[in-house]
Amino acid sequence: MLTAVAIAVDGLGFAAWLFLSSVGLTLIYGVMRILNIAHGGFYALGAYSSAWAIGLYTQTGSTIALTYLIIPLAALAVGVIAGLLIERGILRFMYGRDEVLMVLVTYAIFLILEDVTKLIWGTGSMVAYQPAYFLGTIEIFGIPYTIYKLCLVGLAIVVGAVLWWGLNRTRIGKLLLVVIEDREISRALGINVTLFFTVTFVIGVTLGALGGAVTAPQISVVPGIGAEIIVMAFAVIVIGGMGSIGGAIIGAIFVGFARALSVHLYPPAELFSIYLVMAVVLAFKPYGLFSLAEGRKI
Amino acid sequence: MFLLLVGMLFAMFISSTEKSRKKLFIIFSMKTTYSEEELIMQNNTQVLSKRTSIWLAILAVSSVAATFSTQAVADDKEVKLGIVTFLSGGAAGPFGIPARNAAELMVESINAGTVPAPYSAKGLAGAMVTPIYVDEASKQKVADYKKLVQKDSVDAIVGYISSGSCKAIAPVAEEEKKLTVLFDCGTPQIFEDIVTEPKYVFRTAAHATMDNVAAAKYVLDTHPDAKSIAGINQNYAWGQDSWRDFSASMAVLKTDVTTTTEQFPKIYAGQYGSEISALLTKKSDIVHSSFWGGDMEALVIQGGGRSLFKRSQVVLTAGETAIEGLGAQMPDGTIIGARGPNGPLAPDNALNDWFQKAYSDRYGSSPTYPSYHMAQAILGVKAAMDKAGSTDQEAVIAALKGSTFESPSGTVSMALSDGHQAIQETAYGTYKFDKETGKSTLVNIKRYAANCVNPPEGTKSIDWIKSGFKGADCK
Numbered sequence: 001m002l003t004a005v006a007i008a009v010d011g012l013g014f015a016a017w018l019f020l021s022s023v024g025l026t027l028i029y030g031v032m033r034i035l036n037i038a039h040g041g042f043y044a045l046g047a048y049s050s051a052w053a054i055g056l057y058t059q060t061g062s063t064i065a066l067t068y069l070i071i072p073l074a075a076l077a078v079g080v081i082a083g084l085l086i087e088r089g090i091l092r093f094m095y096g097r098d099e100v101l102m103v104l105v106t107y108a109i110f111l112i113l114e115d116v117t118k119l120i121w122g123t124g125s126m127v128a129y130q131p132a133y134f135l136g137t138i139e140i141f142g143i144p145y146t147i148y149k150l151c152l153v154g155l156a157i158v159v160g161a162v163l164w165w166g167l168n169r170t171r172i173g174k175l176l177l178v179v180i181e182d183r184e185i186s187r188a189l190g191i192n193v194t195l196f197f198t199v200t201f202v203i204g205v206t207l208g209a210l211g212g213a214v215t216a217p218q219i220s221v222v223p224g225i226g227a228e229i230i231v232m233a234f235a236v237i238v239i240g241g242m243g244s245i246g247g248a249i250i251g252a253i254f255v256g257f258a259r260a261l262s263v264h265l266y267p268p269a270e271l272f273s274i275y276l277v278m279a280v281v282l283a284f285k286p287y288g289l290f291s292l293a294e295g296r297k298i
Numbered sequence: 299m300f301l302l303l304v305g306m307l308f309a310m311f312i313s314s315t316e317k318s319r320k321k322l323f324i325i326f327s328m329k330t331t332y333s334e335e336e337l338i339m340q341n342n343t344q345v346l347s348k349r350t351s352i353w354l355a356i357l358a359v360s361s362v363a364a365t366f367s368t369q370a371v372a373d374d375k376e377v378k379l380g381i382v383t384f385l386s387g388g389a390a391g392p393f394g395i396p397a398r399n400a401a402e403l404m405v406e407s408i409n410a411g412t413v414p415a416p417y418s419a420k421g422l423a424g425a426m427v428t429p430i431y432v433d434e435a436s437k438q439k440v441a442d443y444k445k446l447v448q449k450d451s452v453d454a455i456v457g458y459i460s461s462g463s464c465k466a467i468a469p470v471a472e473e474e475k476k477l478t479v480l481f482d483c484g485t486p487q488i489f490e491d492i493v494t495e496p497k498y499v500f501r502t503a504a505h506a507t508m509d510n511v512a513a514a515k516y517v518l519d520t521h522p523d524a525k526s527i528a529g530i531n532q533n534y535a536w537g538q539d540s541w542r543d544f545s546a547s548m549a550v551l552k553t554d555v556t557t558t559t560e561q562f563p564k565i566y567a568g569q570y571g572s573e574i575s576a577l578l579t580k581k582s583d584i585v586h587s588s589f590w591g592g593d594m595e596a597l598v599i600q601g602g603g604r605s606l607f608k609r610s611q612v613v614l615t616a617g618e619t620a621i622e623g624l625g626a627q628m629p630d631g632t633i634i635g636a637r638g639p640n641g642p643l644a645p646d647n648a649l650n651d652w653f654q655k656a657y658s659d660r661y662g663s664s665p666t667y668p669s670y671h672m673a674q675a676i677l678g679v680k681a682a683m684d685k686a687g688s689t690d691q692e693a694v695i696a697a698l699k700g701s702t703f704e705s706p707s708g709t710v711s712m713a714l715s716d717g718h719q720a721i722q723e724t725a726y727g728t729y730k731f732d733k734e735t736g737k738s739t740l741v742n743i744k745r746y747a748a749n750c751v752n753p754p755e756g757t758k759s760i761d762w763i764k765s766g767f768k769g770a771d772c773k
Contacts (some may be wrong), residue, residue, distance in 0.1 A: 017569060
């Protein structure tokens with residue numbers, strides 16, 4: 001019973017983190033058809049800026065509660081600055097090119113961002129544990145969990161809900177769905193596709209940075225964290241179907257629970273479990289569980 | 299001098315004919331294309347006077363000759379060291395940069411002759427050291443290594459932090475026939491499985507068996523009633539070997555100890571929520587981890603927040619690198635190792651006093667064990683070259699093989715693997731954070747003799763542990 005509860009809580013916690021870290025990647029792919037490898041770089045930028053800002057703030061000795069405001073602000077700052085710079089400065093010149101070329105371009109941006117984080121924050125580790133400790137712990141069947149971690153589950157649900165509502169219940173969201181469906185027709189209908197691209201990219205980058213920013217208090221922020229997340233996020237969105245928000249939720253739950261199950265029941269399979277899920281899903285659904293239907297164009 | 303003389307004679311010769319003086323004019327005028335008018339001018343009126351051209355030619359050729367001759371003299375007194383550590387990636391901050399810093403400090407101090415006795419003589423066997431730094435975080439480690447040997451013509455290579463790197467490089471070093479001193483990587487596999495008859499590869503730090511046998515001894519010295527153990531180690535050679543040696547040692551030293559769970563998360567995973575839950579549900583007396591760098595700091599933050607360190611006695615075999623940075627975040631009572639008697643576990647000697655002060659003054663932080671391991675490796679090379687009296691590779695290898703030398707962490711004996719693998723005493727301590735001074739300290743330090751925690755020559759680590767530490771001398 002204890003193990004079953006632990007699997008459920010851990011699986012959910014890990015799934016929430018995976019969703020927060022990968023939803024930006026799937027959003028950008030869905031709208032722009034860009035497999036944004038630089039997503040890992042934005043995650044790292046978010047983590048660094050959040051840890052740095054928390055560190056600066058806590059040195060003042062003020063209440064820790066305000067750090068929960070600093071975290072999303074740090075992510076927003078990264079999203080707006082880095083997102084606009086990269087979309088306006090680089091990506092807009094590449095639109096319409098082959099998807100493979102975009103992978104190379106974003107990979108190059110990822111490498112540059114890796115060095116940018118080192119140039120700004122150095123190679124040492126940054127620890128900003130205060131927000132994770134401030135809320136304390138709660139015992140579930142005798143096992144302590146940090147409330148911060150459980151709050152991330154809530155945040156993931158909120159982010160998922162807001163994205164769903166924004167896409168399906170607002171005018172802009174519906175227009176965006178039209179852009180996702182067919183760019184050429186959207187243009188013909190008078191939709192400013194370029195503006196949608198810019199806005200989507202900035203939102204995607206902000207979500208990637210938010211993933212890093214909320215993770216920073218639980219980890220040691222070190223060079224290279226961006227490379228780790230991109231592999232995991234890619235696995236999640238491939239399982240769910242690239243470009244699908246709902247797919248990212250299901251993918252994150254699949255991977256999160258697969259990992260929790262293996263850690264508790266058969267630890268040697270932990271490393272393999274994520275790829276096993278991916279292999280099984282792709283064997284039956286080669287384009288992922290919720291892949292977008294592609295109309296054949298002549 | 300001979301080259302200089304030849305150069306001057308050559309200069310006299312070429313300046314004696316008008317044709318060659320014209321060529322010289324063209325060379326010195328630095329032009330490659332000329333108009334017809336210019337060429338006529340050169341032929342008829344603008345040819346350099348004979349005396350000027352002689353002097354110019356002497357100046358030019360003799361300066362070239364002088365450059366060659368100076369280099370020839372310098373070559374006799376220069377020794378090139380390839381130094382490979384992580385300069386980027388996740389291992390750079392905790393390991394690579396402290397090791398690179400130590401290398402810089404040691405190279406400059408050796409060249410200046412400011413290292414205390416017995417290393418006060420300038421240079422390596424009198425030759426000044428020129429370091430070439432290479433990033434270990436490379437996708438083409440073997441190609442980088444070969445470049446150091448074949449293109450940069452280094453005299454020796456000191457490097458490699460990751461056990462994975464060492465496993466890849468050791469066989470290549472034997473093929474390339476280049477003296478290679480592994481300074482930090484820990485897996486015992488290097489000389490037990492990968493290169494069983496080494497000639498060119500040495501390792502001047504003890505391997506991970508020492509860390510984990512000593513950890514088991516320290517655990518039972520301080521917690522004799524421990525009944526269950528669990529492990530969380532990274533899923534590669536270092537983590538797997540560390541857990542193998544620790545769990546096997548515990549099983550031998552206390553036969554009623556049971557293993558509750560063995561966790562092997564991916565290196566750089568960073569998120570250990572599920573693993574910590576698994577460790578908490580199993581309620582082990584002892585939790586062993588050889589985590590390092592950001593992974594270890596993440597484990598401490600996440601485990602500390604969830605009472606893992608209160609409910610179990612946690613042993614961090616590589617914990618020393620993080621204590622200064624984590625400060626109060628590292629829970630009091632955690633058992634800390636430093637992969638040898640390094641950092642706060644280092645013995646009291648003049649070399650250590652000098653090293654600690656020189657490093658802290660220069661970099662503003664205390665040296666951690668990767669810094670100690672780097673200093674140890676460079677001093678091992680210096681001891682061997684000074685003893686050989688030259689930088690000749692064969693002589694240096696003969697001098698280093700089976701040698702004993704001093705380092706900031708005490709005496710190092712190249713006692714295993716036919717004199718290629720070091721052993722030394724080691725120590726463990728318990729963490730205590732002093733809130734008043736804000737300083738991290740280790741208390742209840744226990745030392746273990748080299749022959750007590752290292753296998754004897756010719757015996758594989760795991761066989762030695764399973765034999766009940768046959769031949770160990772723990773007096």
